[in-house]
Amino acid sequence: MTKFDKVVISGVGLIGGSFARALKQAGAVRTVVGLGRSRTSLERARELGIIDAIGDDVAEAVKGADLVLLAAPVAQTGPILSSLLPHLEPHTVVTDAGSTKTDVTEAARKVLGSRISQFVPGHPIAGRETNGPDAAIPDLYRGKKVVLTPVPENSAADVERVAEAWRLCGAIIHRLSPQEHDKVFASVSHLPHLLAFALVDDIARKPHADLLFQYAASGFRDFTRIAGSSPEMWRDISLANQEALLAELDAYMAQLAAVRAQLAAGDGKGLEAVYSNAREARERWIAAIETAEAPPPKDLAE
Amino acid sequence: MTKFDKVVISGVGLIGGSFARALKQAGAVRTVVGLGRSRTSLERARELGIIDAIGDDVAEAVKGADLVLLAAPVAQTGPILSSLLPHLEPHTVVTDAGSTKTDVTEAARKVLGSRISQFVPGHPIAGRETNGPDAAIPDLYRGKKVVLTPVPENSAADVERVAEAWRLCGAIIHRLSPQEHDKVFASVSHLPHLLAFALVDDIARKPHADLLFQYAASGFRDFTRIAGSSPEMWRDISLANQEALLAELDAYMAQLAAVRAQLAAGDGKGLEAVYSNAREARERWIAAIETAEAPPPKDLAE
Numbered sequence: 044m045t046k047f048d049k050v051v052i053s054g055v056g057l058i059g060g061s062f063a064r065a066l067k068q069a070g071a072v073r074t075v076v077g078l079g080r081s082r083t084s085l086e087r088a089r090e091l092g093i094i095d096a097i098g099d100d101v102a103e104a105v106k107g108a109d110l111v112l113l114a115a116p117v118a119q120t121g122p123i124l125s126s127l128l129p130h131l132e133p134h135t136v137v138t139d140a141g142s143t144k145t146d147v148t149e150a151a152r153k154v155l156g157s158r159i160s161q162f163v164p165g166h167p168i169a170g171r172e173t174n175g176p177d178a179a180i181p182d183l184y185r186g187k188k189v190v191l192t193p194v195p196e197n198s199a200a201d202v203e204r205v206a207e208a209w210r211l212c213g214a215i216i217h218r219l220s221p222q223e224h225d226k227v228f229a230s231v232s233h234l235p236h237l238l239a240f241a242l243v244d245d246i247a248r249k250p251h252a253d254l255l256f257q258y259a260a261s262g263f264r265d266f267t268r269i270a271g272s273s274p275e276m277w278r279d280i281s282l283a284n285q286e287a288l289l290a291e292l293d294a295y296m297a298q299l300a301a302v303r304a305q306l307a308a309g310d311g312k313g314l315e316a317v318y319s320n321a322r323e324a325r326e327r328w329i330a331a332i333e334t335a336e337a338p339p340p341k342d343l344a345e
Numbered sequence: 346m347t348k349f350d351k352v353v354i355s356g357v358g359l360i361g362g363s364f365a366r367a368l369k370q371a372g373a374v375r376t377v378v379g380l381g382r383s384r385t386s387l388e389r390a391r392e393l394g395i396i397d398a399i400g401d402d403v404a405e406a407v408k409g410a411d412l413v414l415l416a417a418p419v420a421q422t423g424p425i426l427s428s429l430l431p432h433l434e435p436h437t438v439v440t441d442a443g444s445t446k447t448d449v450t451e452a453a454r455k456v457l458g459s460r461i462s463q464f465v466p467g468h469p470i471a472g473r474e475t476n477g478p479d480a481a482i483p484d485l486y487r488g489k490k491v492v493l494t495p496v497p498e499n500s501a502a503d504v505e506r507v508a509e510a511w512r513l514c515g516a517i518i519h520r521l522s523p524q525e526h527d528k529v530f531a532s533v534s535h536l537p538h539l540l541a542f543a544l545v546d547d548i549a550r551k552p553h554a555d556l557l558f559q560y561a562a563s564g565f566r567d568f569t570r571i572a573g574s575s576p577e578m579w580r581d582i583s584l585a586n587q588e589a590l591l592a593e594l595d596a597y598m599a600q601l602a603a604v605r606a607q608l609a610a611g612d613g614k615g616l617e618a619v620y621s622n623a624r625e626a627r628e629r630w631i632a633a634i635e636t637a638e639a640p641p642p643k644d645l646a647e
Contacts, residue, residue: 168562188560217560230548231561235568237604238540240623245600246532247626256630258490258519259533260470262574264634265567266537270627272564274620278613285608292605296598298547302539303594306587311580318576321542324549325572328558332566 046071046207051104051111053078053123055088057171058140059114060179063093065212068181076104078123079115088176102130110208113139118279121150124162128154137162138205142228142276144192144221146283152194160196163205164221165189166228167214174273185213186335192221229287234295236277237288239270348373348509353406353413355380355425357390359473360442361416362481365395367514370483378406380425381417390478404432412510415441420581423452426464430456433463440465440507444530444578445585446494446523454496462498465507466523467491468530469516476575487515488637494523531589536597538579539590541572 050066052059055077066072077085077094078101085097098104105111105127113123120139127137141147144164151162169187171178189209193202206216219227246255281288305313352368354361357379368374379387379396380403387399400406407413407429415425422441429439443449446466453464471489473480491511495504508518521529548557583590607615 168560170563190560227557227560230551230557231565235544235565237608238544238601239568240620241600241604242537242540242597243623243627244619245597247622249532252626255529255532256626256633258470258492258529259630261472262571263533263537264631265570266541267623267627268567269564270620270623271631272624274617274624277620278617281608281616282611282613285611289605289608292601292608295544295547296601296605298543299540299594299598299601302543303591303598306539306583306591306594309584309587311584314583315576315580317546318542318572318579320549321545321569321572322574322576324554324558325545325569328561329566329573331558 045073046211047073047109049074049076049108049110050208051076051078051098051108052094052114053111053127054114055079055084055094055176055179056114057174057178057183058167058169059112060088060091060093060176061169061181061183062112062114062140062167062208062212063088064179064181065184066208067092069211071208071211076108078104084176088179091176091179093176093179101126105130105132105135107132108135110204111135111137113137113141116276116279117141117143117147117283120147121154124151124154128158131158131161133161135161136201136204138165138191138208140165140167142166142232142280143283144190144219144224148192148194148221157196159194160198161201162194163197163202164192164194165205165209166192166224167209169214182213184209187214188217189214190217190219190224192219192224225284225287226290229284229291233280233284233288234291236269236272237281237292238295239267240274240277243267243270347375348513349375349411351376351378351410351412352510353378353380353400353410354396354416355413355429356416357381357386357396357478357481358416359476359480359485360469360471361414362390362393362395362478363471363483363485364414364416364442364469364510364514365390366481366483367486368510369394371513373510373513378410380406386478390481393478393481395478395481403428407432407434407437409434410437412506413437413439415439415443418578418581419443419445419449419585422449423456426453426456430460433460435463437463438465438503438506439463440467440493440510442467442469444468444534444582446492446521446526448585450494450496450523459498461496462500463503464496465499465504466494466496467507467511468494468526469511471516484515486511489516490519491516492519492521492526494521494526527586527589528592531586531593535582535586535590536593538571538574539583539594540597541569542576542579545569545572 050072063075075094076096076098078098088094152159167189352374365377377396378398378400380400390396454461469491
């Protein structure tokens, strides 16, 4: 069931590498070619069997490609597309894995012009704490969501080809507009990252930071886990999604001001209402995740 | 090496129950008597062998006790001490496991008067997501910190008895003043809890909350794990540590305002500095924890 004759991955780290591994495991691709800035990563990816060849020459690399996945930091979308454009065949579909979609779509449109029809923006909601080709695993996307945010120019067939590739990786396809996508992720991903980074930076700058960190325990560890993410990547995401992120941050700062007023007034009832509502909402959410992520019945799984 | 003839645990859930289990496993106690509001919990604790007897009569329960541990919500410290006081023998040392220390010490001083000398306030830095007697495990405190915040009236011998009990549970003893303790934990524990509760409540109240939660992933799950904690317990802690928590919250809100200004100005350099400083501080902290918690060399462990 080789669905794709040739797939090109630009960026052979966790995200791109796992996509390649998953397609290979599904027997869905004949050849995977890797592109990227780091020769070391490309060589390692080939050594690991993630890619079959290193695309030393871009023209050669994209020649005859069915599908190209951009899996590099979002700020590189424009430059990478510029390098591909002169060699892009009309039947090749390009997609990406960036965490923001409005800016990626704008950058793509600027570079590709009318050939924006060949670019189907996407965002796989999956990750791990490690990175690089060695972190790539075939099951990264199994049961996970991939949000596609097609542009009006995309043909239904091209969107379906991208969706099919992700489905072969075990993912579940969702569709949002780029603006909806960016608002949603500003709220449940970008804001929490900013808050965690801000908290750890705040504590680290206090004169008695060493004493404070000494008593930080497992709750703090979980709360700040996302502050272990790449500062460069999150700087880019923050700026790329500036407008939506500012709106979410303002709403949160207003919420903190309200909770502060309850605390200052000794309003135990009010605080408890906030805390209870939060716990109940989180419990419902966790229960919903667990239902959605439950393994299929045994006879179906086999 | 029976160090304690009789230990009384007021509150036989995770914290009190694990203390009893650890002392029993160390062969350090002859009899453990349980006190508490929930008959069901007490009976379950006896069934599980956590306690040897249920203290139906407080006078009988504390008679001849070496050590009493209060492991109930901090707001109950005063009432519990009031019930114990008429029966408390002069040689009995009382300690607690509350998450705030200034208010606990004040409540204890109010009730105990000159007999405050018999009360050594403490706070084990350990926990799990589950609760009740069934959650109690003998290893909960192994390698964990216990902060003692003695009052000037405590004798060195009594402080040492409490320290010794916790050491027998595998814990490492630290000492802070109640005020230092409360400032430290406002920063690294109470504030993060408030922030997580506030974020989930904020999202849950939005009209499109269901859509948002649908795309929340593992980063959000970790960030908000502490918002799964008991609302009543955290209401009490927030109010008990109101002053220090307000100070930390104000500092954090000022930090958020500064980061907001960077984001609004498109100051990528500034944002990256905050994010990098946070990640580096967190990495140093994790490395320090891992060194501290590393298992001893094999010949020492055996």
